[in-house]
Amino acid sequence: MNYRHIFHAGNFADVFKHIVLARVIAYMQKKDAAFRVLDTHAGLGLYDLSSEQAQKTGEWKSGIGKVLDAADSAPADVRALIAPYLDAVRAANPDGGITRYPGSPMIARTMFRKQDRLTALELHPEDFEVLHSHFDGDIQARVTKLDGWLGIKSHLPPKERRGIVLVDPPFEVYHEFFNILTALKEGHKRFATGTFLLWYPVKHRQGIAEFREELRALKIPRILDTSLEVRSSRDDVRFDGSGVIVVNPPYTLESELRTILSWLTPVLEFKKGAGSYSINWIAGE
Ligand code: SAM
Numbered sequence: 001m002n003y004r005h006i007f008h009a010g011n012f013a014d015v016f017k018h019i020v021l022a023r024v025i026a027y028m029q030k031k032d033a034a035f036r037v038l039d040t041h042a043g044l045g046l047y048d049l050s051s052e053q054a055q056k057t058g059e060w061k062s063g064i065g066k067v068l069d070a071a072d073s074a075p076a077d078v079r080a081l082i083a084p085y086l087d088a089v090r091a092a093n094p095d096g097g098i099t100r101y102p103g104s105p106m107i108a109r110t111m112f113r114k115q116d117r118l119t120a121l122e123l124h125p126e127d128f129e130v131l132h133s134h135f136d137g138d139i140q141a142r143v144t145k146l147d148g149w150l151g152i153k154s155h156l157p158p159k160e161r162r163g164i165v166l167v168d169p170p171f172e173v174y175h176e177f178f179n180i181l182t183a184l185k186e187g188h189k190r191f192a193t194g195t196f197l198l199w200y201p202v203k204h205r206q207g208i209a210e211f212r213e214e215l216r217a218l219k220i221p222r223i224l225d226t227s228l229e230v231r232s233s234r235d236d237v238r239f240d241g242s243g244v245i246v247v248n249p250p251y252t253l254e255s256e257l258r259t260i261l262s263w264l265t266p267v268l269e270f271k272k273g274a275g276s277y278s279i280n281w282i283a284g285e
Helices: 012-028 052-057 064-071 076-091 104-111 125-134 148-154 176-190 205-217 253-268
Strands: 036-039 046-048 100-102 117-121 141-144 163-167 195-202 223-229 241-247 276-283
Touching (some): 012 064, 012 104, 012 163, 012 223, 012 241, 012 253, 036 104, 076 253, 100 104, 104 141, 148 163, 163 176, 176 195, 176 205, 176 241, 205 223, 205 276
Parallel strands (some): 117 141, 163 195
């Protein structure tokens, strides 16, 4: 396990993924009933952007840095839609500015009402310790050092019977696409009404086309695929963007994403006009 998310925290892919996560949580909160977020690859929970590692890449500057600069002049409908996400980022920076970036478990926890619950799994021993320390004594959060792929089997369905499953592995290995497909198959068998969010990098174009075909072949209904690319594709393999597969999305999500991404793409693109986004149904009802 070489991957450390601290080098990438708050980058363009994190921003996109976390905005989608926050929209799904906001939707779940329209009903009073409790729900659980199962975060299978949870990371550190909170990232120090002044750390040597985060400074080394500076990736957050072209992610959350750009979004914070642009947010005040966004159209009112966009501002309202990204407010829950930005509120969570601001909550991690009580002194103003941006020196810390909240990861997925912290964003979820910050948005929670008193009845909502988090299960965060992290396998890296050091990252687990840090993550655990952020939620020590918190009765709404359970942090476990467990393989996220096993957690899909052992932690679903949640006892609340309402929930979100975020699967966000490091993609250090190419067969991570296969792992995600297996996780969805296993997870959906146990929790067919859950909302699953599966993150993937836009890097190997042919691989993504095959991944989408294999998703279709699972015959699972209601799969929305959304991606945001910050530069135009080239023949060689490079990290041009990222996507989130949403299974059982809130019925409002597609139109919300159209509004958000038409603003966010030009904000995050590396060169004017080079960015693009997509929102497509892989499977309908
Ligand atoms: N979800 C986090 C967020 O959005 O803030 C970022 C997670 S990061 C992309 C992936 C994390 O998965 C890393 O912290 C890594 O240590 C952890 N990891 C790698 N393999 C794992 C496994 N099999 N089970 C659980 N965690 C794993």
